Amino acid sequence: MSEIEIINPETVSRPAGTYSHVARVPAGATLVVIAGQVAIGPDGKLVAVDDIEGQCAQVFDNIGAALEAAGARWANVIQTMTFLTRREDVPRLRAWRTREFPRFWPEGRYPPSTLLVVSGLANEEMLVEVQALAAI
Amino acid sequence: MSEIEIINPETVSRPAGTYSHVARVPAGATLVVIAGQVAIGPDGKLVAVDDIEGQCAQVFDNIGAALEAAGARWANVIQTMTFLTRREDVPRLRAWRTREFPRFWPEGRYPPSTLLVVSGLANEEMLVEVQALAAI
């Protein structure tokens, strides 16, 4: 596959955070679908109760492991959807992403992303879930 | 197309339910996008008012019909997203899936899936909506 293009059109206001407006995936890509990941550690237990930053760290560890198992890397991610259960975690999530995302996408080529505050996830202690799509 | 790979990496805790962490779709697939399906029967009326299990049955009948119309089967599903409007339906949905999903995916090769509790769907009587993606 030729490279994924990350596009931020001049006709749309510059992204107000660590995301881009468009990812364009050339024909012939292998698609990788990753289930919504939550802050469950390798031992099957939820980590970082009541701690959004700690939960984010585990969620992105899980996504990284899932990408690797599929033969993909962070640069292959073409979409993330993030679901929070508490409005007050929006600025905390933002701060975490601003600090940590450059580690995953060092060139600032952030994937398109959508952020929703929802009423609940599979379990009441889960504060964040992130679903991702990648193309190789 | 070569076969869809369903992957549950050893580095991520085993899925706590009828889903898998990753689906990997080889290049050259035909993609099938299915709109969020609700419990509307063939006559255009909502079925199973106030009954999450009855609504799930209709929703998955609709998805099955949509897959068939697109020339796909359950084994082709690479993602589902499930939206519930009542937190108390989470365990009921889980029980329904545990009972019924082996009929759709007899080998336990469940597609990646995301579950959200939301504030509402298109209409207040709808308790569940499921969106699916498939690859042929």
Next chain:
Amino acid sequence: MSEIEIINPETVSRPAGTYSHVARVPAGATLVVIAGQVAIGPDGKLVAVDDIEGQCAQVFDNIGAALEAAGARWANVIQTMTFLTRREDVPRLRAWRTREFPRFWPEGRYPPSTLLVVSGLANEEMLVEVQALAAI
């Protein structure tokens, strides 16, 4: 790529609005992923405070601009997901779509779509967010 097929199977109740049940994307498509768009104008400011119709107009302007930047047109859209923060905006969104969507999809070949009412978006003044997927 051969053309995207829009399918409304006879086995599923006719769509109750401006959407279709299935989009089938032939192999060999270029995929375009568009981040959830909100009612931010070109100057980076939210438009149409407390006005769902005005916010919809800006959101779809942004999606149109993103499609264009990726070399796609409305006919290439294969999925939209719409997120509202107020239940009372559901009929208003519906009315807006009924009025405006024929402009984007003049032949009535509406893409599959999912509508959710959620607890919040990135910022409390945002009333609507729309995420889209296209295939060229």
